[in-house]
């Protein structure tokens with residue numbers, strides 16, 4: 045069982061982050077404490093979530109806490125299973141909660157969980173891939189619906205709102221991150237924020253958006269041009285597209301993540317735009333929008349079948365604008381399955 049790695053140096057693990065609660069217990073409510081050991085599975089929730097936890101957490105004992113008795117209840121359970129060493133989620137637990145735990149869980153020693161849960165979650169099951177595929181399809185559908193609405197004079201906020209509305213209408217429970225819909229010179233900021241700026245003739249418009257479907261995130265980016273593309277815009281766009289296609293061609297099981305990054309980066313460097321591509325080629329996606337593995341120039345991670353990663357090179361030129369093109373793919377033995385189907389030809393809008 046792959047979760048055995050969690051217990052290598054501890055008697056039990058205390059799961060506290062929303063993504064790990066959902067992954068290891070099925071509880072999607074976000075707020076709770078899950079205590080896992082070789083022999084027991086317990087989840088502690090307050091009364092807002094008791095009914096949900098009972099229905100979602102198969103094989104778990106559900107314990108309701110209230111009025112500050114949480115750590116007493118956890119102590120009772122730790123005594124019952126004779127646990128002395130527990131691993132905690134050092135990557136996301138607050139210092140305040142950690143200090144409280146140390147204070148209230150008498151006689152227990154603590155070891156950091158590190159990235160063990162993240163590594164387990166980086167390789168998806170077929171069921172998870174089906175949910176991620178569906179989440180990405182919702183993004184594709186939203187893009188198709190919104191494309192004809194993109195007109196000169198529309199604001200970036202309007203555009204972001206339409207994308208979010210269409211995803212929600214198609215079954216999403218929310219967005220997986222703040223929608224990026226930026227235009228003109230603002231597209232030179234990879235994570236620019238939409239505002240009241242209107243889409244103008246000649247603008248690049250970058251839309252980077254995603255939704256959550258049954259807890260799983262989607263992520264895609266497309267860049268279009270308003271009215272007419274200049275020759276420089278076409279050159280920058282085609283360079284990013286060539287890099288993106290090269291990245292996709294390289295992503296497969298056995299490839300080291302940094303080599304996938306470099307395959308795409310080299311195209312951009314060779315075209316003379318190397319210094320305008322500051323971020324990594326991509327990242328893992330799952331219950332979190334950014335998770336393992338990282339496709340960065342420094343990542344030694346070897347890609348494994350059923351990892352889900354993005355491929356999203358970009359070129360960002362201050363006072364000119366920028367382009368990013370992003371697909372989400374499943375790593376396979378001999379290549380990758382592209383979960384994104386929207387066209388990547390340069391689209392002229394307005």
Ligand SMILES: [Mn+2]
Pocket residue numbers: 263264327354356370
């Ligand atoms: Mn992304």
